[in-house]
Structure formats: structure tokens, C-alpha cells
Amino acid sequence: MEQQVIVVGGGPVGLWLAAELRLGGVPVTVIEERPERDERSKALTVHPRTLEILASRGAHQPFLAEGTPFPGGHFGALDDRLDFTPLDTPFPYTLALPQARTEELLEGHALALGVEVRRGHRVTGLAEDPTAVTVRVAGPEGPYELRAAYVVGCDGTRSTVRAAAGIDFPGTPSTVLGWLGDVTLDTPPPPGFTAFTPAGLLMVVALPGGLFRLVGVTPQDLRTDWPGDLTLDELRARTTAIAGRDFGMRDPVWLSRFGNATRLAEHYRLGRVLLAGDAAHQHFPAGGVGMNVGLQDAHNLGWKLAATLRGWAPDDLLDTYQAERRPVGADLAEGSRAQVALMTGFSPEGIDLRTVLSRAIATQPSFNRTLAERLTGLAVHYPPRDPSAHPLTGTRAPDLAFADAGDEPGGSSLFALLRADGYVLLDLTGRAVSPLRDLARTGLTVHSRSLAESRSDWTAVRAALVRPDGHVAWAGTTPDDAALASAANRALTATHREP
Known part of the structure; x- marks a missing residue:
């Protein structure tokens, strides 16, 4: 069964990738070393762009029902939090949801689509030949091998696949x-408690089940050696030094340390092996970004792998995964390092820098928006190959609202039209008979719609080609219907192999 894909790692990234592959019509097996899900919730934050991704597959409602919304996020734990409410998204907030529950929801989504998840199976090695990859696995009943067209490592910073x-x-x-x-x-502090003093940084977040997460760093933690496992007494002493009290802490269920080692994989793709999530990028967990960027990696990769295996993708489509996502990983590393500098700025100079930047967030809306869009992934833009392309090309398409769907199937906004197994070609001309009606392709659906609201960046756009991951592949503005259809056909020639 060499046309399948093997995903190594059954965390959120691997599960979302596997679901995308199934939606694209590709068999997929997930190999996960853990016999059972880790109930310790490392990641707590689901960002707006991730909610958009979920919404583009109709998978967002359980997250909205269970997560706790917050109208912003933090950058470097500055006193003034980023305000997400001005962002151009249906989800101008973060959701607080334990990673264990996020993983459980994503696994249910994947299983419902026919993904096979093998828990308690560990990848021990792989060998690539010109036609496939052979993966060696240690299972509960002994070692075995699987062959697949591609293998994707979603197996964390210590990736066996990498x-x-x-x-x-x-x-x-x-x-x-x-x-x-x-x-x-x-005696917990008020919601959203953050303290930054010369003694250190402390943040307190409420968790389900009456637990609280305390996260912080102190001047004595600026070190390169390993001091041993964290103890409750040590946590109590650090909390008291920063906040003046320990909030009556007791009964720990998880104590841990984490470092700021920052690494970026030299290749996101090497032959038939690809990487996503923490296997591709490691960084300090500042701002709750890591899991979200990993899910966005998977969203970029899934449809490309499926289109390649289904035969309608151009030859170089899979190479664009590294070209597009590795710069995002580099940006993640840069932003995380910058936040570490702010979170460990315990000197008078560091405190003043924090004050200046925090004041700018509070008083300069454009600065707030720039940081917020970067943190949330809404600003990700894949530069087009053609420098003369329309400015929308490569940008994330917003959830365009449509005035009237007429007799066509589909939703009243763009996210409801997006699909993992093909592009969406939007005819926004308002013509009774679409000038794009004859542009049929495998991996393409054509929809005629009229925008329900005026948007300055979309005002002159008469047609747009939107990728399965929600980024704009082409936009046309010519007023001539025949020229518009011709331009759309040229765009499709570049994005689809000829039938």
C-alpha cells in the first residue's frame, strides 16, 4: 500500500495532518508511541488563525463550545495585553482549552474520517528508495515494517524521523x-494574574477541574546547567518571592522545567520525508504559539501531499511546503527569542524597555495590530513567484461574507466553501451566466457569489482562486469577461496538472 502516507506522532499536529490527508482522498496511518493520551496539558491556547483553519473544515464548533474565550493574548508577558478585537477574523480572541482535550477532539475528527491510529507503536528507523519509504516499527506484538509514498515526522523536538x-x-x-x-x-489570585518584578515573572492561569497553572522564570533561572526536577517547595519559594504569597498551593499534579533552546530544521522536506510542528521548530513556549504554528504547518502540507498523490498537482507543488513554511518557522524563532528577552529583563534597563513597549501596545493601535497579527498567524503571507501578481496573492483570504448564494450549494461565507481536496474559484462578477463556468478541473470547485460588504482590498476583484488552505493563489480585476476567464485559465494551468 505504497500510496499511503505514514504520519509519525499522534499529537494535535499529526492528527490534523492525517485528517487533511483523508479529506484529500489519501489513506493514512498514524504511528504514536504513547499507549494513551498524555493528560498533562502543555498547550492551553488556541489562536484565531487556528480557529479559522478548524472552521474551514467545519470542525470548530466543539472547540467554541468548550473553550474559554479571551479577547487577546500577551507578548513577552508585558503588562498591557494585546487586543485581538480589531482583527479581521470571525474569531477575534484566543480560546483557553487544555491540549489533552484539543488532542481528543482532533483524534475524534480524524477517526471519523477513517484515519488509522496505532497507539503504543514506536518508529525505530526508516529507509527510502526511489518509489517509497520503508518504516520500521516496534509494536506491542513485535517489530514490523510499513511502506508508504511519504512519511511525515510530527514526533516532537526529539524527532526520530528527523x-x-x-x-x-x-x-x-x-x-x-x-x-x-x-x-x-x-486562595487563588484574580483571573489573568501576571506579576513582573526584579524577583521574577509569574503568570497564573485557571485550568479545568479546579487546578491552576503557575508559569514563571526568575533571575536564578538564567543558567545553562540542569538543577534537577522542580519540587513543590521550589515552586512555592519562587511564587512567594515574586507575588508575596503562595496562594495556598498544594497537591501538584505536574511540575516541570523547560528551556529556551531554539532550533529550526535545515529541511522541512528531504525526498520522501517531511517534518511538521515541533519536529521542524523548537522554541521557548511564549505566547502559546507553538501548537498553533504546528497545526498551520499541517494545514499547508496536507492538501499538497494529497494533490500530489492523487495526480492533479504540478510537479513542484510539494517543494512549496518548505519554501512557504520554513520562513514561518524562522519568524517563530525570532519572535520567541524577542519574548524571552522581555520576560527575563529583570534589570532596570529591561524593566524600562518593557514599560515602553507595553505603553506602545496600549496607545498605538497599529503597533498592537501588527504584533497581534504576527502572534496569531493572521499575517502569514506566502510571496508569489510573479512580482506583478495582484497584492492579495499569497495572503490569507478572510471569511468573505456573500450577499446571496442563489441556488448554489455551500455556505454564506468563504470558509464554508473551502475544502481539503481542491481549490475554490470564486466568480464575483455578479453575472447571471458565469464567465468562468467552463473552467472545470480535478481539484476545483467554481462558485458564483456577490460580496455582502465593501472591502477596500477586494473592491475591484472580479474573480479569485483560493487554495485549500485558505490562501489566495490568484486574483483578477480585468473588467472584460473573456479576458478574466483567460487569466483564470492561465492561473489554473499553473496550479493544476492538465487533465
């Missing part, structure tokens, strides 16, 4: 050790 493929993971070593504790607090 190491077996010989992909370098260069970067900078850890110089800071953050810490966290999931504990019970008898």
Missing part, C-alpha cells in the same frame, strides 16, 4: 529555564 532522515536541527542552546506547576490553590 534523525533517521539525517536532517540537521541547528540553533541556539538553552540559557533560560522556565518552570510550571499545575496545582490546587486555596
Whole structure:
């Protein structure tokens, strides 16, 4: 069964990738070393762009029903939080939802689509030949091998897939050790509590089940050695030094340290082996970005792999995964390092820098928006190959609202039209008979719609080709219907192999 894809790692990234592949018509097996889901919730934050991705597959409602919305996020734990309410998205907020529950929801989504998840199976190596990859697996009943067209490592910072493929993971070593504790607090602080003093940084977040997560760093944590596992007494001492009290902490269920080692895979694709999520990028967990960027990696990759295996993709489509997502990983590393500098700026100069930047967030809307769009992934733009392309090309398409769907199937906004197995060609001309009606392709649906609202960046657009991941592949503005159809056909020639 060599036309399948093997996804190594059954966390959120691997599960979303597997679901996208199934929606694209590709068999997929997920190999996950853990026999059961890890109930310790490392990631708590679901960002707006991730909610958009979920919405584009109709998978967002359970997250909205269970997550707790917050109208912003933090950058470097500055006193003034980023305001997400001005962002151009149906979801101008973050959702607080434990990673264990996010993973459970994504696994249910994947299983419903026919994904096979093998828990308690560990990849031990792989070998690539011109036609496939052979993956060696240690299972509960002994070792075995699988062959697949491609293998994707979604198996974390210590990725077995990355190491077996010989992909370098260069970067900078850890110089800071953050810490966290999931504990019970008898006298918790107010919601959203953050404290930054010369004694250190402390953030307190409420978790389901009456638990609280305490996360922080102190001047004595600026070190390169490993001081041993975190203890409750140490957590209590650090909390008291920063906040003046320990909030009655007791009964820890998880105590941990984490470093700021920052690395970026030399290749996101090497032959038939690809990487996504933490296997491709490692960084300090600042701003709740990591899981979200990993899910966005998977969203970029899934349809490209499926289109390649289904035969309608151009020859170089899979190469665009690295070309588009590795710069996002580099941006993630840069932003995380910048936040570490702010979160460890305990000197008078560091505190003043924090004050200046925090004041700018509070008083300069454009600065707030720039940081917010970067943090949330809404600003991601894939530069087009053609420098003369329309400015929308490569940008994330917003959830355009449509005035009237007429007799056509589909929703009243763009996200409801997006699909993992093909592009959407939007006819926005308002013509009774679409000038694009004859542009049929495998991996393409054509929809005639009229915009329900005036948008300055879309005002002159009469047609647009939107990728399965929601980014604009082409936009046309010519007023002549025949010329518009001709331009759309040329765009499709570049994005689709000829039938």
C-alpha cells in the first residue's frame, strides 16, 4: 500500500495532518508511541488563525463550545495585553482549552474520517528508495515494517524521523529555564494574574477541574546547567518571592522545567520525508504559539501531499511546503527569542524597555495590530513567484461574507466553501451566466457569489482562486469577461496538472 502516507506522532499536529490527508482522498496511518493520551496539558491556547483553519473544515464548533474565550493574548508577558478585537477574523480572541482535550477532539475528527491510529507503536528507523519509504516499527506484538509514498515526522523536538532522515536541527542552546506547576490553590489570585518584578515573572492561569497553572522564570533561572526536577517547595519559594504569597498551593499534579533552546530544521522536506510542528521548530513556549504554528504547518502540507498523490498537482507543488513554511518557522524563532528577552529583563534597563513597549501596545493601535497579527498567524503571507501578481496573492483570504448564494450549494461565507481536496474559484462578477463556468478541473470547485460588504482590498476583484488552505493563489480585476476567464485559465494551468 505504497500510496499511503505514514504520519509519525499522534499529537494535535499529526492528527490534523492525517485528517487533511483523508479529506484529500489519501489513506493514512498514524504511528504514536504513547499507549494513551498524555493528560498533562502543555498547550492551553488556541489562536484565531487556528480557529479559522478548524472552521474551514467545519470542525470548530466543539472547540467554541468548550473553550474559554479571551479577547487577546500577551507578548513577552508585558503588562498591557494585546487586543485581538480589531482583527479581521470571525474569531477575534484566543480560546483557553487544555491540549489533552484539543488532542481528543482532533483524534475524534480524524477517526471519523477513517484515519488509522496505532497507539503504543514506536518508529525505530526508516529507509527510502526511489518509489517509497520503508518504516520500521516496534509494536506491542513485535517489530514490523510499513511502506508508504511519504512519511511525515510530527514526533516532537526529539524527532526520530528527523534523525533517521539525517536532517540537521541547528540553533541556539538553552540559557533560560522556565518552570510550571499545575496545582490546587486555596486562595487563588484574580483571573489573568501576571506579576513582573526584579524577583521574577509569574503568570497564573485557571485550568479545568479546579487546578491552576503557575508559569514563571526568575533571575536564578538564567543558567545553562540542569538543577534537577522542580519540587513543590521550589515552586512555592519562587511564587512567594515574586507575588508575596503562595496562594495556598498544594497537591501538584505536574511540575516541570523547560528551556529556551531554539532550533529550526535545515529541511522541512528531504525526498520522501517531511517534518511538521515541533519536529521542524523548537522554541521557548511564549505566547502559546507553538501548537498553533504546528497545526498551520499541517494545514499547508496536507492538501499538497494529497494533490500530489492523487495526480492533479504540478510537479513542484510539494517543494512549496518548505519554501512557504520554513520562513514561518524562522519568524517563530525570532519572535520567541524577542519574548524571552522581555520576560527575563529583570534589570532596570529591561524593566524600562518593557514599560515602553507595553505603553506602545496600549496607545498605538497599529503597533498592537501588527504584533497581534504576527502572534496569531493572521499575517502569514506566502510571496508569489510573479512580482506583478495582484497584492492579495499569497495572503490569507478572510471569511468573505456573500450577499446571496442563489441556488448554489455551500455556505454564506468563504470558509464554508473551502475544502481539503481542491481549490475554490470564486466568480464575483455578479453575472447571471458565469464567465468562468467552463473552467472545470480535478481539484476545483467554481462558485458564483456577490460580496455582502465593501472591502477596500477586494473592491475591484472580479474573480479569485483560493487554495485549500485558505490562501489566495490568484486574483483578477480585468473588467472584460473573456479576458478574466483567460487569466483564470492561465492561473489554473499553473496550479493544476492538465487533465
